[in-house]
Amino acid sequence: GESVGLHLPTLSVQEGDNSIINCAYSNSASDYFIWYKQESGKGPQFIIDIRSNMDKRQGQRVTVLLNKTVKHLSLQIAATQPGDSAVYFCAEFTSGTYKYIFGTGTRLKVLA
Amino acid sequence: GAVVSQHPSWVICKSGTSVKIECRSLDFQATTMFWYRQFPKQSLMLMATSNEGSKATYEQGVEKDKFLINHASLTLSTLTVTSAHPEDSSFYICSAITGLAGGSHYEQYFGPGTRLTVT
Numbered sequence: 001g002e003s004v005g006l007h008l009p010t011l012s013v014q015e016g017d018n019s020i021i022n023c024a025y026s027n028s029a030s031d032y033f034i035w036y037k038q039e040s041g042k043g044p045q046f047i048i049d050i051r052s053n054m055d056k057r058q059g060q061r062v063t064v065l066l067n068k069t070v071k072h073l074s075l076q077i078a079a080t081q082p083g084d085s086a087v088y089f090c091a092e093f094t095s096g097t098y099k100y101i102f103g104t105g106t107r108l109k110v111l112a
Numbered sequence: 113g114a115v116v117s118q119h120p121s122w123v124i125c126k127s128g129t130s131v132k133i134e135c136r137s138l139d140f141q142a143t144t145m146f147w148y149r150q151f152p153k154q155s156l157m158l159m160a161t162s163n164e165g166s167k168a169t170y171e172q173g174v175e176k177d178k179f180l181i182n183h184a185s186l187t188l189s190t191l192t193v194t195s196a197h198p199e200d201s202s203f204y205i206c207s208a209i210t211g212l213a214g215g216s217h218y219e220q221y222f223g224p225g226t227r228l229t230v231t
Binding site: 043100 | 116118144146148153154155156157158161205207219220221222223224225227
């Protein structure tokens with residue numbers, strides 16, 4: 001289930017189940033949306049991105065969905081594995097300002 | 113894949129001293145580097161955008177005289193925290209991108225971060 005921690009919401013899923021991590025973004029002018037995975041004490045790693053003129057993009061075991069009407073982005077991870085445990089951040093890139101703005105983040109815990 | 117390194121990976125310094133953090137793109141030339149700050153259990157906060165050969169652009173609320181950024185080459189940017197205080201203790205992360213400025217999104221490659229503790 002989902003719960004809100006001190007600062008980061010946490011999503012706990014059973015190993016093998018699918019995970020859905022959500023993100024609300026703020027700038028309707030953003031051109032790209034990116035999902036990053038950050039393990040403890042490390043820098044973020046790129047997972048997948050999606051252009052603003054698309055609504056779905058698939059990668060290996062991951063799918064990103066974009067709903068511009070409600071400014072919502074989601075990351076779906078199929079068959080979640082213990083190695084998927086990490087904090088996941090969405091980020092939006094705006095070519096006008098040429099910078100990336102990160103969302104709050106969600107901690108994913110995979111239960112064995 | 114593209115690799116970005118940071119040095120040091122962690123540093124402890126006394127209040128009032130200055131600390132320099134290096135960010136290097138190891139196998140590509142980075143036209144733009146970003147510096148982020150991350151507090152525990154929080155997201156990354158953009159501090160500044162650094163373009164090679166020009167002055168860094170700082171985000172609102174970030175003191176440019178306190179956080180000195182130098183981007184002297186296409187593979188190296190440095191962040192110097194001057195007169196550090198305990199509230200500057202944080203995880204500092206750099207990233208690098210390459211490609212044309214403006215108009216397109218290019219994959220952002222992150223360094224491993226530097227943990228700064230000011231005592």
